Amino acid sequence: MVSSKLQRAFESFDAYNSNDPHQEVVNGKSYPKEYLYGVRMTERLNAYAPDANEHVQLAARCQHIGRWEIPRNSFPMDRKGYLQWRSRLALHHARIASTILATCGYDEEMIEKVKFLLQKKELHQHHPETQLLEDVVCLVFIEFYLADFAQQHEDDKVVDILKKTIKKMSSNALNVATTISMSPKISQLVARALN
Structure with a gap:
């Protein structure tokens, strides 16, 4: 409530x-x-x-x-x-x-x-609430803004940004990210970043 x-x-x-x-x-x-x-x-x-x-x-x-x-x-x-x-x-x-x-x-x-x-204080010291907010930021980016970003940039640049995004996410957020609906192209870029 x-x-x-x-x-x-x-x-x-x-x-x-x-x-x-x-x-x-x-x-x-x-x-x-x-x-x-x-x-x-x-x-x-x-x-x-x-x-x-x-x-x-x-x-x-x-x-x-x-x-x-x-x-x-x-x-x-x-x-x-x-x-x-x-x-x-x-x-x-x-x-x-x-x-x-x-x-x-x-x-x-x-x-x-x-x-x-x-x-974003103490993000790199794993402050739990800063991490929680960062997880939400990353999930919103992947769900709503990644496809548009990918249309404007070369694949290698997108993969580089995704690698940086993934590094900021908790394991729980990464699991949730796999449930987000993505086009085959975006899924392929995410898979490259994860590898």
Whole structure:
């Protein structure tokens, strides 16, 4: 059961993300891209870890909040520039989320927990909740964004990205990934990455 405070936060995140000028069409209906991403994150988290703590639920919903406000091309288009962009985005998401959560009546402790997750802290130290959020991120990427990414890039590049994605996932998430419906082409690329 979703608390009224959590529902209010979700609605506030969604309202902010509804300002995304980038659109994605699903079943003939157009949605703001980051609004749709937030909903997909919540749906995947609910399926993958239905008992997730409230701060994990909050972090999942606002994972990409305001992402369009810092375009990728505002940083050098190389690996270093990509990492700088991702670091800046993490701080940007945390700042927006903090303001919204405070407005929704969350205390500083809860806000700090959400910021911790949005900044992917202790991911490589296997922090269980950071890992949980990363699992959901990877599963949402595979389910909804991988096919489009694969159309825009050479197979070897896709396999390289998949290898990096797989490295970030827990064994449980990898098992769940095998149940996601994929085209024969995507399945072949995933198999290459796994080998």
